[in-house]
Amino acid sequence: xxxxxxxxxxxxEGIRYFDTYRKNGGYAAADKAFKxxxxxxxxxxxxxxxxxxxxxxxxxxxKWSFLAKPEGVPRYLVCNADESEPGxxxxxxxxxxxxxxxxxxxxxxxxxxxxxxxxxxxxxEYAWIEDIxxxxxxxxxxxxxxxxxxxxxxxxCQIYVQRGAGAYICGEETxxxxxxxxxxxxxxxxxxxxxxxxxxxxxxxVNNVExxxxxxxxxxxxxxxxxxxxxxxxxxxKLISACGNINKQGVYEIDMTISVEEFIYSDEYCGGIPxxxxxxxxxxxxxxxxxxPANLTLKxxxxxxxxxxxxxxxDGGFPTGSMMGSGGFIVLDEDQCVVRHTLSLARFYRxxxxxxxxxxxxxxxxxxxxxxxxxxxxxxxxxxxxxxxxQSKIEGNTICPLGDAAAWPVAAAIRHFRDEFEWxxxxxxxxxxxxxxxxxxxxxxEVAVG
Amino acid sequence: xxxxxxxKVTIDNITVxxxxxxxxxxxxxxxxxxxxxxxxxYYTRLQHSGGYxxxxxxxxxxxxxxxxxPMPKLVASCRTPVMDGMVVENITNPAVLEAxxxxxxxxxxxxxxxxxxxxxxxxxxxxxLSFNHGAEATRYEFKRRTFERIDxxxxxxxxxxxxxxxxxxxxxxxQVAGKREHGVLDxxxxxxxxxxxxxxxxxxxxxxxxxxxPVGALTDRTFRFKNRVWFTKPVEAHRDCPTCTGKVRLWMxxxxxxxxxxxxxxxxxxxxxxxxxxxxxxxxxSDWKIAGPTRVDRHSVISAGHYTNILxxxxxxxxxxxxxxxxxxxxxxxxxxxxxxxxxxxxxxxTGATFDGNPKSSGxxxxxxxxxxxxxxxxxxxxxxxxx
Numbered sequence: 001x002x003x004x005x006x007x008x009x010x011x012x013e014g015i016r017y018f019d020t021y022r023k024n025g026g027y028a029a030a031d032k033a034f035k036x037x038x039x040x041x042x043x044x045x046x047x048x049x050x051x052x053x054x055x056x057x058x059x060x061x062x063k064w065s066f067l068a069k070p071e072g073v074p075r076y077l078v079c080n081a082d083e084s085e086p087g088x089x090x091x092x093x094x095x096x097x098x099x100x101x102x103x104x105x106x107x108x109x110x111x112x113x114x115x116x117x118x119x120x121x122x123x124x125e126y127a128w129i130e131d132i133x134x135x136x137x138x139x140x141x142x143x144x145x146x147x148x149x150x151x152x153x154x155x156x157c158q159i160y161v162q163r164g165a166g167a168y169i170c171g172e173e174t175x176x177x178x179x180x181x182x183x184x185x186x187x188x189x190x191x192x193x194x195x196x197x198x199x200x201x202x203x204x205x206v207n208n209v210e211x212x213x214x215x216x217x218x219x220x221x222x223x224x225x226x227x228x229x230x231x232x233x234x235x236x237x238k239l240i241s242a243c244g245n246i247n248k249q250g251v252y253e254i255d256m257t258i259s260v261e262e263f264i265y266s267d268e269y270c271g272g273i274p275x276x277x278x279x280x281x282x283x284x285x286x287x288x289x290x291x292x293p294a295n296l297t298l299k300x301x302x303x304x305x306x307x308x309x310x311x312x313x314x315d316g317g318f319p320t321g322s323m324m325g326s327g328g329f330i331v332l333d334e335d336q337c338v339v340r341h342t343l344s345l346a347r348f349y350r351x352x353x354x355x356x357x358x359x360x361x362x363x364x365x366x367x368x369x370x371x372x373x374x375x376x377x378x379x380x381x382x383x384x385x386x387x388x389x390x391q392s393k394i395e396g397n398t399i400c401p402l403g404d405a406a407a408w409p410v411a412a413a414i415r416h417f418r419d420e421f422e423w424x425x426x427x428x429x430x431x432x433x434x435x436x437x438x439x440x441x442x443x444x445x446e447v448a449v450g
Numbered sequence: 451x452x453x454x455x456x457x458k459v460t461i462d463n464i465t466v467x468x469x470x471x472x473x474x475x476x477x478x479x480x481x482x483x484x485x486x487x488x489x490x491x492y493y494t495r496l497q498h499s500g501g502y503x504x505x506x507x508x509x510x511x512x513x514x515x516x517x518x519x520p521m522p523k524l525v526a527s528c529r530t531p532v533m534d535g536m537v538v539e540n541i542t543n544p545a546v547l548e549a550x551x552x553x554x555x556x557x558x559x560x561x562x563x564x565x566x567x568x569x570x571x572x573x574x575x576x577x578x579l580s581f582n583h584g585a586e587a588t589r590y591e592f593k594r595r596t597f598e599r600i601d602x603x604x605x606x607x608x609x610x611x612x613x614x615x616x617x618x619x620x621x622x623x624x625q626v627a628g629k630r631e632h633g634v635l636d637x638x639x640x641x642x643x644x645x646x647x648x649x650x651x652x653x654x655x656x657x658x659x660x661x662x663x664p665v666g667a668l669t670d671r672t673f674r675f676k677n678r679v680w681f682t683k684p685v686e687a688h689r690d691c692p693t694c695t696g697k698v699r700l701w702m703x704x705x706x707x708x709x710x711x712x713x714x715x716x717x718x719x720x721x722x723x724x725x726x727x728x729x730x731x732x733x734x735x736s737d738w739k740i741a742g743p744t745r746v747d748r749h750s751v752i753s754a755g756h757y758t759n760i761l762x763x764x765x766x767x768x769x770x771x772x773x774x775x776x777x778x779x780x781x782x783x784x785x786x787x788x789x790x791x792x793x794x795x796x797x798x799x800x801t802g803a804t805f806d807g808n809p810k811s812s813g814x815x816x817x818x819x820x821x822x823x824x825x826x827x828x829x830x831x832x833x834x835x836x837x838x
Contacts, residue, residue, distance in 0.1 A: 167637070169637070184633070184634065189500075189501040189526065189529045350638060350639065351638060352637075352638070353637065353638040353639070354637050354638065354641075355615060355634070355636070355637045355638045355639060355640075355641035356502050356615070356617075357501070357502050357503070357504050358502070358503050358504055358505075358553055358556045358557050358614065358615075359504055359552065359553060359556050361556075361615065361638060361639050361641070362556035362557065362559050362560060362639060363556055364638070364639070365638070365639040366556075366559060366590060366592070369592045386589055389552075390552075393548075393549065393552030393553070393555075393556070396523045396524065397504050397507060397523075397524060397549050397552070397553065398504070399501060399502070399526075
């Protein structure tokens with residue numbers, strides 16, 4: 001049984017409101033943190049080994065320690081709640097049911113970083129959650145946990161919620177800052193990094209919702225204790241939003257000690273695949289990360305069981321591995337068409353590319369058109385190689401990671417499911433009527449290593 | 451911090467000393483020659499420009515002497531500052547050339563390639579780029595993105611189909627013209643330069659967007675379709691202008707001033723911004739004090755047609771012909787042999803009517819230069835004020 005830390009109190013009725021949250025031990029971490037010095041709070045987070053939950057998995061404590069602290073310049077903490085990755089909906093769950101957990105985490109982090117004005121940049125489509133957060137902030141203000149001279153510490157902090165306008169690209173931290181400043185949401189060119197020059201050219205830390213919420217249990221139990229949960233460098237618990245062909249879709253909190261197999265088939269989590277179908281493929285970390293065929297989902301190329309940890313999911317690099325990403329766990333059963341699936345992702349990235357740098361602007365559209373041709377029976381064999389070439393020229397050559405995120409799913413689909421693409425090209429009429437099916441993917445065949 | 455430090459940078463095995471804070475691209479320009487990465491969106495005189503087109507990608511093989519690790523990805527040389535002891539690979543690294551080739555292909559997939567009818571042809575950065583760094587053919591087999599032509603006031607026409615979204619005109623309007631009335635709308639491959647609600651750009655320095663445009667997306671309506679740039683002779687000239695410095699380059703054919711632009715340096719960048727009056731209104735030789743012919747150093751066809759460095763053939767024609775004089779093969783005549791129309795009488799573009807017994811009539815594709823604004827569906831233009 002996995003340990004629940006973040007979602008421990010989610011079942012309590014009325015936990016959304018301040019009084020219930022307070023009665024159930026809420027804001028105890030804030031009380032504790034305000035007795036510590038700001039540097040000690042950062043030190044605890046460093047000790048906890050907490051890694052960014054937004055996708056990149058960068059150690060949070062290290063990110064915080066990079067924050068420049070020039071005299072007389074305000075510093076900002078921005079919470080990235082622009083969760084728009086297809087397959088990822090964990091932050092929505094957290095904010096909708098436990099808004100005060102986020103507010104508390106933000107308050108502690110703001111105190112640690114010295115941010116007196118803290119922003120939550122929330123996805124435009126989450127309109128009702130903005131209301132929930134606004135209400136929670138008002139409650140916290142009334143209770144004295146926000147505003148002037150919080151808990152007599154002399155520290156002032158106010159949290160503002162800003163809604164985006166429905167752009168995936170604004171989840172990229174510098175595009176988010178541009179959008180927050182009221183400009184067009186184009187990613188900035190790095191360096192300078194936000195820790196030096198961020199919001200309004202001031203030092204800024206941008207963290208994911210789940211990362212900031214995780215600061216609360218870290219302060220409560222101490223960084224040491226938190227770092228003992230999980231495997232290796234994947235410390236603590238992670239929210240996984242599972243969807244696709246599974247019996248129980250939803251948000252699960254795992255403590256990163258279980259295997260992927262257990263996560264998919266155990267009744268405690270996804271509960272297996274409906275109608276007795278077989279697993280065909282899995283995207284373990286949201287639409288941007290490489291898709292894995294069934295055999296590589298359950299076992300690494302070395303034959304070890306694949307675990308739900310940052311390291312194990314990335315084992316084998318891109319040839320045979322994937323990434324933890326943002327924890328959007330998408331399962332495809334034997335009835336799903338990988339080409340169609342890749343097309344729908346390519347369409348998404350084409351639509352969401354900001355159009356700033358040329359490889360991503362032009363390449364995403366080109367990939368979508370080719371995939372559309374292959375899916376609808378107009379593809380040629382050379383298109384598959386062309387697709388591979390286009391993705392390789394987008395990857396790594398763009399300003400922000402959206403180009404990589406558009407290239408990786410296409411690359412992985414061709415890498416692992418090339419025969420399905422070829423089948424589409426060779427049997428265009430059949431491909432319109434039925435799906436390729438499972439073929440050999442679910443068989444525990446030997447995987448060529450290297 | 452204020453002390454002047456110089457950094458040693460090695461680009462393609464050539465070491466150069468540059469000031470701290472210089473970008474890799476500027477350091478490469480200091481060396482010159484083939485090691486200079488191409489730049490489509492970067493503009494030295496425009497702050498924050500660069501980093502978008504990705505044609506200037508280079509590999510940093512060693513970050514600095516203090517931290518000699520290579521950078522994991524190719525970096526945009528126009529926006530990456532140099533460090534002491536940095537080692538950069540440009541043309542010596544096949545991966546860089548391959549990536550650049552890819553970028554050129556991406557830039558061209560939605561470009562109409564209408565160079566034969568484009569006014570920018572001959573001085574187009576994209577032409578030079580694709581000639582120098584691109585592949586022979588595209589692999590793109592789909593319909594290209596198109597837009598309607600839009601007249602942004604009396605002087606500038608926007609042909610968004612040709613645009614490569616370098617953002618230079620946006621920064622120019624921000625930083626030079628002072629009041630920006632256009633920007634980028636939408637996103638992805640349907641993003642466009644637009645004024646949102648169609649209106650004219652009427653700042654007195656807005657004409658400079660034509661000079662900074664690397665392609666033929668923003669063109670001078672007073673010059674459109676009047677001539678090809680390689681037939682016109684560049685001449686340095688100046689006048690006492692109350693608004694700008696008045697230092698310009700005239701593009702002349704015979705005694706006619708066909709076009710006025712700002713002076714550009716060897717990287718195709720404007721040296722001094724000029725005002726709209728100088729650019730669009732002063733089209734007579736008498737308006738200007740002419741200093742002399744311009745020598746254009748750049749590679750493209752505009753450097754043809756100089757007055758200087760004229761090469762004479764070693765052998766004369768008669769020497770090749772063994773002392774024989776060349777026979778006149780073609781008779782160039784003044785009067786049409788079809789219906790005896792005096793060709794010198796035709797003014798402006800000739801049409802069918804000209805030879806239909808109405809020799810004085812010429813093509814009516816002239817719009818009023820002062821009133822044209824908004825969509826230009828016919829795509830006609832030319833605002834030729836000299837035609838009747």
